[in-house]
Amino acid sequence: MVASLEAFLDRPLVLVGGKGGVGKTTVAAALALTLASRRPDRRVLLLSTDPAPSVRDALAGETLGDLPNLRVIELDAQASFSRFRARHREGLREIALSGTFLDEADVERFLDLAVPGLDEIAALQAIEEFIESGKLDHLVVDTAPAGHTLRLLALPEAIQTWQDALEGLSAKHRLLAATYGSGALAGEGDRLIGELASTATEARLLLADPDRTSFLLVTNPDPLSVREAGEFLAVLREIEAPAPLLVVNRVTPQNETCALCTARRSSERPWIALLRRELGPAAVEIPYGPIEPRGTEALLAVGNLLLGEESVPPAETRDRRADAPRPFLQPPVSSLQPASSSLQPHLDPGPARLLLVCGKGGVGKTTVSSALALSLARLRRERVLLFSIDPAHSLSGALGVRIGPTVREIETGLSAVEVDAGACMDELRGEYRGEIEESFASFFGTRSLDARIDREAMERLIDLAPPGLDEIIAFSELARHMDEGRFGRFVVDTAPTGHFLRFLELPGTIRAWFSSIFEILLRYRNTLRLPRVQARLVKLSRRVRALQAALAHPDDAGLVPVAIPTALSFEETKDLLARARELGLDARFGVLNRTVATGDGCPLCERRALDSYEFHERYLAAFPGTLFMQLEERGHSPIGVEELGEIGIGLFA
Structure with missing residues (x-):
């Protein structure tokens, strides 16, 4: 196991994923600390893409002075988007003005709103930039909870949709330039489309490359966590990602004299067996320890367990005796007894x-x-x-x-x-595009190439709706x-x-x-009629x-x-x-x-x-x-x- 895991970790990118609360942050932090400690000549970066990051909480506020080769970054998606928008604002403006009948005020209003996939685009671009920079040897990513991480894995397709939308908006200008000899786009628009295409292509290659990318799938031995692990695994297979290493966290150690531990362990073993049947023997079990692993020493102990070495979590520095009397302020509520x-x-x-x-x-x-x-x-x-x-x-x-x-x-x-x-979004998108087509057909007919390109451009606007719609x-x-x-x-x-x-x-x-949409529909109500969408x-x-x-x-x-x-x-x-x-x-x-x-x-x-x-x-x-x-x-x-x-x-x- 040690040799195979060491080889597994030689890949520069390790994505740590799984259901929320299974211990992804603990595993990611432990892995990054252990890599930096064991390989002092390697540069290691621990990156959190979770909108509610807890990496620094896991480190318990400790500095990393003993590990100068380790950096920790909690990604600020909003700041990343602001930089993206500032860098490409002119390109977006250029495409929208040249590709639609929207005026400058309409375009500026849309540019002040966010773009779809904000968190995920920021995360993916940050991952690519760090990997391509050549300034580090290992990038360990603490991802968002499973449902949102699956969006990240599917993002190359989403970026392709966004790129297609911008391509559609710029098609009219390209046609006019070719037909009438007008100037091509000044370059900012083309650069933006090219960057998105490059991001999508590189992301597909990176996520599916077994020489560069590893996935650690963290789960707990309970039915909900295992079910979500199965869904996560299905997506990895769909994008042809390398098979993940399974980390089963918080496994109850055997103690036949404790009724609670025995009951907990009996309920866990069937789920662990199911995971091993699905993923094979390449699984690491981390026992449920008596102390929450916080701080570098405790996390390094977890890292040793990950690498197949037995390690007992260090004693706490606080003066707390397990046999101390507990004057309960309010007793715990049994789920079978009336609450207070x-x-x-x-x-x-x-x-x-x-x-x-x-x-x-x-x-x-x-x-x-x-x-x-x-x-x-x-x-x-x-x-x-x-x-x-x-x-x-x-x-x-x-x-x-x-x-x-x-x-x-x-x-x-x-x-x-x-x-x-x-x-829900697909339903709105379908209705919008259907009515756009009907509206252009009734007003312009179907023979105008210019009208067709205008129609396709307006159809694509729905793909630029803000994230969270x-x-x-x-x-x-x-x-x-x-x-x-x-x-x-x-x-x-x-x-x-x-x-x-x-x-x-x-x-x-x-x-x-x-x-913004209502103002546009009102302004162009004589040519753009979308009664169902408007309603x-x-x-x-x-x-x-x-x-x-x-x-x-x-x-x-x-x-x-x-x-x-x-x-x-x-x-x-x-x-x-x-x-x-x-x-x-x-x-x-x-x-x-x-x-x-x-x-x-x-x-x-x-x-x-x-x-x-x-x-x-x-x-x-x-x-x-x-x-x-x-x-x-x-x-x-x-x-x-x-x-x-x-x-x-x-x-x-």
Whole structure:
């Protein structure tokens, strides 16, 4: 294993991917530190492309003075886009002015909006630039959670679409130049199209090159993580990427004297066996340690495990004894027992119609959102809609029922829907292009080559819609359900923190895009008639406005943060709630998941019980206005309506 892994890591690019919360950041940081430590003559870069990066939290704020050959960069996608737009603004302006009948004001308005695939384009270009620079030997990439990383892997095709759109816009000018001898594009437009083509081509070659690229697929031994690992693997095969090395993180070590560890291990082994059958024996298991791996020393210990060497995580520097008495401020809540009645005041007076369950990837948002929705339906006899636009589609797996874009009744009082943002965007794109074709055919006829090129250029404008339009269209379905009045309460299973925060900030950008489109349609209403698209956009705009109003009113919407007793989760929860409050959202209650009440003599469980107590105190102290209930670990991943309903009764009864 050591030799094969060493050879595996000789490739300059290592992409670390997997479901949110499985330990990608820990594995990526451990790998980068170990490579830099073992190969002092090699230059190593650890790059995070996650919109909610936690690499520096994993390093515990420590400097890397002992490893001068290691750099750490957390990619700022917004800053990268600003540089991209500044570099290519003239090229975009040139193409749009010469390729459409839009005037300069229209073009400038569009250029002030973002471009599709913002995070992913920035990440891909950064990866390519670092690899091609020749200034490093190893690039280890800590990617965003699975659903958004899959977008990154599919980005070469998306860039091709964007390139085709710009090519379409420039086609008219090329025709006029060839026919009438007018000047060609000044060069900026052509340079932009060429750069996009080069990015797409190089990305395809890089991701599929077994001599340059390695994939580390990180997962946990539970059904949801394994299901998403399977989806990730399918995409890797589709793009003909090299077979990944599997890292199964947080494997419970054997301890026959501990009932919780035995139950947990019994539930894990079948999933590990399934992964090995699918991927072969090339898998590394990292045991669930008693101490959260933070800081260079602990991460280097994990790196040694990755490279096949047994290593015990170092003792903590803090003075904490596992056998210390634990005067619980509030005992953990068993999922089979009624929760403290102190939660009731947070749900009863004027409860928010819209509850957004949020948190770091992998902390149990889908479990909590499902349990909360079930408890509201069963205990309060409310009609509840459980809603998800998470690109990882975890809701179906958690409930054990296939959920799709059509509302499905789960049981009396509870229905669920999982909207596919990509399909929503495809539907709008198809309707837009169809009406553009009809409009040009009725006004110009079909024989004008000039009109045909104008039509094709206008058809391509939809491909330059701002990033997140697909998510906003999908989320606007929630506004539709709120308007219909069928449901009294809505529980939303959100995407992981970074993408959720970006999503909360999207409506302003999207409404600006709507405004630009409406002005263009109004100005050219005599030649460009798109009644169906215009009606759809008006409806979308109203729904976005309604959602903005709901999110801005504390009696209409509230957050339900979900966290786990680890330092990384705590830091990310702090950032999440601080930013959400700036946006006008507050959290009356939350859930501290995967706590352990007692160790019963097991060193691992004793340490986890102590962590549970200490972090619960930290959460209550840091967020005095938010009551964090504790959800005790069950030894397996809760799946199915019955078990999730029990958890809901235990937490929210």
